[in-house]
Amino acid sequence: MQKKTGQKKPVIEKVEKPFLTGSFCGKDAWKEVPKRVLALLGVSFLYFIGSVLISFDSLIGRILPAIAIIALVIYYQLVRGMSQGTGDVAYGEMMYSRQEEGKDISPEDRNRCYHPAKGFFEALMGAAPYVLIALVFAVMTKPITYALGVLPSWTSELMLQNEFGNPLNYYTTGAGIQALDILRIIVRAMIMPFVSVASYISADATLLMERLSPLCILIAPLAYGIGYLQGPAQRTKINTGIKMGDDKKRRKERKARKQRRQSKTPERLI
16 A cells, blocks of 8 residues: 655745834934945945955956955845844834734834835935945046156156256156046945956946946945845744744644643552
8 A cells, every 4th residue: 555645735824914114214214324334335345355356367257256246245235134124024013013002102113114115215325425426436537548657766867957857857747646536546446346347358348337336336225225125025934934833832732732641541440
């Protein structure tokens, strides 16, 4: 006799608890903005250090590490946004329970609850200073032209002679570091993986990447906002897991009680 191998698995019912919806720009959202500013600063630091350490002399050798660094940043921002969104949904569930009990809810507590646009608001406000700098640079940037080098030390004596000094004096009239050069250093540090690949291709590709720098900077903040949107789904998984754990515990307790009843032997009559 063959044993039945196909056993139906119990259907898992999702536990979706109601929650209050807050404000996307409440006091708690503004408190999160400085954290987003620092987070993007950390992203820029990771971009810069990572790209400098793995700057290989081949296109593939630059593309693959650049993709890895950017993917790591996106993943981390997704997880951070998801964690924040899940916490806000949990707070919204608690506020909903208080409302059902007839308790008063302050505007600050209500605003703290989950809102779909809150993650994007926090991330974009945190990225605003960086994006503004990049926008200014994107408008001002231009192709890098050839610059005169520094004269060797032995030409100092020739500078004292009129027939040599006047032509060579042109090398000493450089414009120095300009505001555009400072902006270029700052913006390139914020988008270093993209610039690392583009600079290997051509000067035109580098110029294009510099003009697209505001969009490159927005990749990490948008990942945070997308992760925040997953808050309700993650909270549903948590609630479902809690219910499954409770049901399993109750089944074990019922099974244990049943075994204890069956193991009891009838008392002997004297």
